[in-house]
Amino acid sequence: MPLSQVLPPEPLLLMGAGPVPIPHAVAQANGVVINHLGETMGKVIENVKSMAQYTFQTQSPFVLGVAGPSSAAMEMAMTNLLWPGRKALILENGTFSNRLGQMAHGVGASITRIISKEPSPININEVEEALKKENFDVVTLVQGETSCGVYNANLREIAALCKSYGALVVVDAVCTLTTMPLKMDDWQLDVVITGGQKGLSSIPGVSLIAFSEESWRTIEKRGKTGPHWCYSALRAQEFWVKHNYHYTAPVPGILAMYEALRLICEETLEARFDRHKKSSLALQAGIEGMGLRLYVPKEYRLNSVVSIDLPPGVDGYSMRKYMNEKFKVEIADAFGHNIVRIGQMGEQCRSHNLFRTLHAMGMGFIHVGYGVDLAAGMAAMEDLLVKD
Ligand SMILES: Cc1ncc(COP(=O)(O)O)c(C=O)c1O
CATH class of the missing domain: 3.40.640.10 (Type I PLP-dependent aspartate aminotransferase-like (Major domain))
Structure with a gap:
């Protein structure tokens, strides 16, 4: 069987904890x-x-x-x-x-x-x-x-x-x-x-x-x-x-x-660090803006991989499956924690990838019955992304 028949017709956008999209x-x-x-x-x-x-x-x-x-x-x-x-x-x-x-x-x-x-x-x-x-x-x-x-x-x-x-x-x-x-x-x-x-x-x-x-x-x-x-x-x-x-x-x-x-x-490293920081902070603002909680307190939160609390009763597996199937976006689960994780490494830190991911995740939460304010989240993220 040729590989093309094994791979999905459209590749998933890799927004988990690695591997990440490559140029x-x-x-x-x-x-x-x-x-x-x-x-x-x-x-x-x-x-x-x-x-x-x-x-x-x-x-x-x-x-x-x-x-x-x-x-x-x-x-x-x-x-x-x-x-x-x-x-x-x-x-x-x-x-x-x-x-x-x-x-x-x-x-x-x-x-x-x-x-x-x-x-x-x-x-x-x-x-x-x-x-x-x-x-x-x-x-x-x-x-x-x-x-x-x-x-x-x-x-x-x-x-x-x-x-x-x-x-x-x-x-x-x-x-x-x-x-x-x-x-x-x-x-x-x-x-x-x-x-x-x-x-x-x-x-x-x-x-x-x-x-x-x-x-x-x-x-x-x-x-x-x-x-x-x-x-x-x-x-x-x-x-x-x-x-x-x-x-x-x-x-x-x-x-x-x-x-x-x-x-x-x-x-250059300096420009790359700035791009990562700006992207991750905007993503974090978007996640909080839609009413979700980040797992790690701000003082020692890793920007490269952002962990999001799964509210009680939310089925993270079904939420991520919906993101995959409906929006072709993949994010990660975690090693035994009740969280999901979004990567912010390399090519993941591009605004088109952020918008697609945050939207897909918001829709995923809504799909599994957890109400989030998707529009507020997207607006909060956009606000930081467009700022210099
Ligand atoms: C911090 C850290 N160390 C080590 C590893 C192991 O990497 P690999 O799976 O490429 O062996 C990972 C992979 O996620 C990691 O995130």
Whole structure:
């Protein structure tokens, strides 16, 4: 059966928590295969790295691509910096920050967790108490916890604190990179991880990771003794620095990443942050304007993924199904919370996508019997979108 008969006649507008819509140039690049070790690929790799350095805001030469989802890049960080006898402090506010802990445990490190009650950010005082009691080799945290929509706005302060205690800081910026400021070098972050399918508006399955000079020294000291081949950072360096064989690289995905990064560099980070902020705040105003409640308080609400409370008795599944079928718009449910989530990453932050999504959601709520003031919501959103 041809794929065209499996896919819906009209693609859904992807307004969930990722993957997100991709620009045409990214889609085109994803259809090209070239020799992964040829001279042309060498140029591609060098350009991808320098554009990635800009997005991570780092001068570090240790920027690598990973063939795999963001979780593979998370795994690369954990397996290269942790092993039996090493200690990690895991700062958790949801599914993905918890995943870093599971990975650290999986590679045999001893772990201590600080778990914030959802939805709330990491409390820096609790981090300091833990650091005073014990020496940790690594501290992990997310910039934005997609699963519930919490933003750790104190990332910079937490990183500075952890560095003052001698720990390496690993940051999951999977849903936040290029949607809001992150300055790897200025903020003393040792490892930053991101995926393709969110803020970068590339395809899923090819990710990026950047290591600081300090974290790289730890990796070099250990050598190639770790259990992994694909996730060995030293082996990956063969391809990403020396252009030699490590494994057959995911060529189309790297070319897609190239175009995604090029578009980011052309837009500039500052303009991109502004576009994301303006779009997300307008969406939030629209949601509240129609009479719905946002799940996370404003002070630590993540702009990249907006969580909306489902009022008691509202069937979120039927509401989202109606949005899919009637309006061809998809938003996300959540990891066990009574919320739905709308993504505000990359191409999702375009006003035509916002209007279509907010309208479809309002109609969805009305369809399942929950009265919202759709016109007021649309007006509130428009009001902020047209403001300079
Ligand atoms: C903050 C965060 N970290 C990690 C991941 C895992 O990404 P992937 O599914 O690409 O492995 C996600 C995916 O939603 C995420 O939002």
